[in-house]
Amino acid sequence: MRVLPDPYVLAFLLAVGLVVLLCYNRLVAAVGGSLACYRGTNGMQEMLGNTYVVDSVRIVFLLLLPFLALSLTVTGLSGVGYWWTLAALLGLWLFRKLVYATAGWLVSRRSDFRNAEQVGYAVGMLMLLGALVALLLAWLVPATPRWLLWGWLGVCALVALVVYALRGFSLFSHAGFSPYLWVLYLCGLEVLPISVVVNILIHGN
Numbered sequence: 001m002r003v004l005p006d007p008y009v010l011a012f013l014l015a016v017g018l019v020v021l022l023c024y025n026r027l028v029a030a031v032g033g034s035l036a037c038y039r040g041t042n043g044m045q046e047m048l049g050n051t052y053v054v055d056s057v058r059i060v061f062l063l064l065l066p067f068l069a070l071s072l073t074v075t076g077l078s079g080v081g082y083w084w085t086l087a088a089l090l091g092l093w094l095f096r097k098l099v100y101a102t103a104g105w106l107v108s109r110r111s112d113f114r115n116a117e118q119v120g121y122a123v124g125m126l127m128l129l130g131a132l133v134a135l136l137l138a139w140l141v142p143a144t145p146r147w148l149l150w151g152w153l154g155v156c157a158l159v160a161l162v163v164y165a166l167r168g169f170s171l172f173s174h175a176g177f178s179p180y181l182w183v184l185y186l187c188g189l190e191v192l193p194i195s196v197v198v199n200i201l202i203h204g205n
Contacts, residue, residue, distance in 0.1 A: 005070065009082050016066050023060070029053050030060035030125060037122040038163055041170050047122060054118050061121040064128040065089050071135040075149040078201040085201055092197045096120070099189050112175040116168050123164040130156035161191075 005013070020027060033053040036043030047053050069086035072078040078085040097117070104113035134149045165186055172182040 005074075005082065009070070013066055013070060016063055020060070020063050023056075023063070026056040027060050029056040030122075031129075033057045034122045034125045037119055037167055038126065041167070044119060044122075044167050044170070048115050048118060057118065057122045057125060061125050061128065062093075064125065064132075065093065067135065068128050068131045071131040071138075071153070072201060074138050075134055075153065076146050077150055077153060079203075080201060088197050088200055092193060095193055096190075103185070103189075109175065112171065112177075116171055119167050119171065120164055123160050123167065127156045127160040164190075 029052060033047040033050070034057060036047045036053075047057070066086055069078075069082055069089055073082045073085050080088070100113045100117040101110075104110035131153060134152050137144050137152075138149055168186065169179065169182050173179060
């Protein structure tokens with residue numbers, strides 16, 4: 001049985017969807033930039049060298065976050081409700097922005113951390129598109145086992161994390177940072193906060 005979202009949630013998502021359609025050129029550029037990061041280091045550098053693509057990736061990433069929140073809610077992976085799920089995702093996004101800005105300021109390498117942030121958006125955007133697949137499957141085939149949807153979301157997240165780790169390592173190495181610094185940063189300020197948010201969404205605490 002299909003479960004319709006709350007009318008206010010549906011109206012909000014329709015408004016966001018309309019904005020996405022109005023930004024169609026940005027969407028195309030963002031998908032291209034995201035795919036470039038997945039192709040390899042050269043593609044990542046090409047993406048970072050194009051201001052329009054970088055801005056498009058950032059804009060589209062934010063526009064897709066509400067749909068990720070819906071996907072997590074509809075598939076049952078989040079048990080705290082749609083608005084709290086969206087708030088948790090936005091909180092994680094704000095936290096990561098603060099971490100990038102603070103770390104860049106502390107070591108006087110703001111451009112390097114800004115590039116790492118943009119790569120995170122680009123890599124994560126295809127994960128968000130993958131979450132839309134789970135959302136559509138849950139809607140079109142209500143009998144789809146939850147474990148299958150959760151597995152798909154988990155694979156999308158894992159692939160994005162691995163690619164981000166590889167591209168971030170390349171960026172940090174090229175900038176002259178120690179590989180150990182990247183590992184510590186990734187574990188302490190990326191994986192740990194994400195794990196906390198996932199725990200909150202699943203268990204509500």
